Amino acid sequence: MAGLDGTASARSEIPASLPAAPAAQLEGVRISFSGRQAKETPFIAVDSVDLTVADGEFLAIVGPTGCGKSTLLNATAGLLIPSVGRVRVFGQPLAGLNRQAGYLFQAEALFPWKTVEENVAIGLEVAGVATAEARARAMAWLKRVGLGAFGARYPHMLSGGQRKRVGLAQVLIRDPKILLMDEPFGPLDAQTRQIMGNLLLDLWSLDRKAVMFVTHDLDEAIALADRVVIMSAGPASRIIGEWRVGLARPRDIAEVRLLPEFHALHREIWSALREEVAKGYLQTEGAA
Numbered sequence: 001m002a003g004l005d006g007t008a009s010a011r012s013e014i015p016a017s018l019p020a021a022p023a024a025q026l027e028g029v030r031i032s033f034s035g036r037q038a039k040e041t042p043f044i045a046v047d048s049v050d051l052t053v054a055d056g057e058f059l060a061i062v063g064p065t066g067c068g069k070s071t072l073l074n075a076t077a078g079l080l081i082p083s084v085g086r087v088r089v090f091g092q093p094l095a096g097l098n099r100q101a102g103y104l105f106q107a108e109a110l111f112p113w114k115t116v117e118e119n120v121a122i123g124l125e126v127a128g129v130a131t132a133e134a135r136a137r138a139m140a141w142l143k144r145v146g147l148g149a150f151g152a153r154y155p156h157m158l159s160g161g162q163r164k165r166v167g168l169a170q171v172l173i174r175d176p177k178i179l180l181m182d183e184p185f186g187p188l189d190a191q192t193r194q195i196m197g198n199l200l201l202d203l204w205s206l207d208r209k210a211v212m213f214v215t216h217d218l219d220e221a222i223a224l225a226d227r228v229v230i231m232s233a234g235p236a237s238r239i240i241g242e243w244r245v246g247l248a249r250p251r252d253i254a255e256v257r258l259l260p261e262f263h264a265l266h267r268e269i270w271s272a273l274r275e276e277v278a279k280g281y282l283q284t285e286g287a288a
């Protein structure tokens with residue numbers, strides 16, 4: 001322990017390299033939405049959420065529909081301000097937009113009037129990169145996501161899976177340190193989801209960004225992530241469990257699901273999640 005004066009003995013305890021600050025940290029976060037009428041009590045979507053994603057970590061967030069998964073990503077992106085608690089990014093309190101984050105939204109966000117190449121290049125162009133260079137880098141990214149021959153097409157001329165690839169290239173070209181992904185493969189068929197999952201893991205393994213990946217699909221969460229957290233059904237949803245995924249990397253999404261360790265972990269997490277999913281559906285029905 002350090003001496004009372006905190007000098008010599010304290011100094012000797014400082015490790016050679018201090019651990020890096022987590023990429024993102026939500027501390028006691030509550031997000032509430034005000035009612036439509038002035039006197040209506042605000043709706044608390046999430047409450048008392050403590051969640052950390054380390055630099056280089058792939059975190060999956062799973063929870064029933066309407067529990068607040070997108071809300072948490074929005075708070076991490078700086079699009080929503082917590083009414084209680086705070087968000088830190090690499091140790092610094094977040095004020096305004098999170099410039100370290102790239103966000104792949106739940107809904108598709110491609111410009112229909114721009115070609116695929118233009119859609120991918122636009123983030124760089126807005127950031128001031130010269131058009132020719134931005135377009136060249138966009139084409140390189142399109143090749144990386146397997147769409148090298150599709151740059152001149154418009155989004156409506158692509159399949160759903162191809163559009164998701166464009167979305168991925170559009171976000172990764174900005175080289176964000178934190179990747180926020182909101183059910184990015186949700187609308188795709190099972191086979192295409194697996195292909196996209198493997199593509200994502202391949203790209204992620206190149207420089208291991210911090211990832212917050214939201215999904216309904218527990219199989220997908222375990223297959224992709226280093227850690228899975230689950231949320232309770234709302235309102236005032238919280239994190240109710242956390243599991244490390246020790247499966248070796250590199251992983252193949254289809255193969256990893258056949259492993260006994262995968263099944264054991266799935267059973268364990270599902271037993272905690274099942275009840276919340278049922279509650280979530282009941283609430284959605286009740287609200288309809």
Ligand SMILES: Nc1ncnc2c1ncn2[C@@H]1O[C@H](COP(=O)(O)OP(=O)(O)OP(=O)(O)O)[C@@H](O)[C@H]1O
Binds near residue numbers: 034063065066070
């Ligand atoms: N702008 C808003 N105003 C009022 N309520 C909102 C707003 N945005 C979200 N909510 C409510 O907050 C709760 C959480 O919404 P959120 O979109 O984060 O859920 P989710 O877990 O992402 O759901 P899903 O899995 O269906 O995408 C829901 O009850 C939703 O109706």
Ligand SMILES: [Mg+2]
Binds near residue numbers: 069070106182
């Ligand atoms: Mg959502």
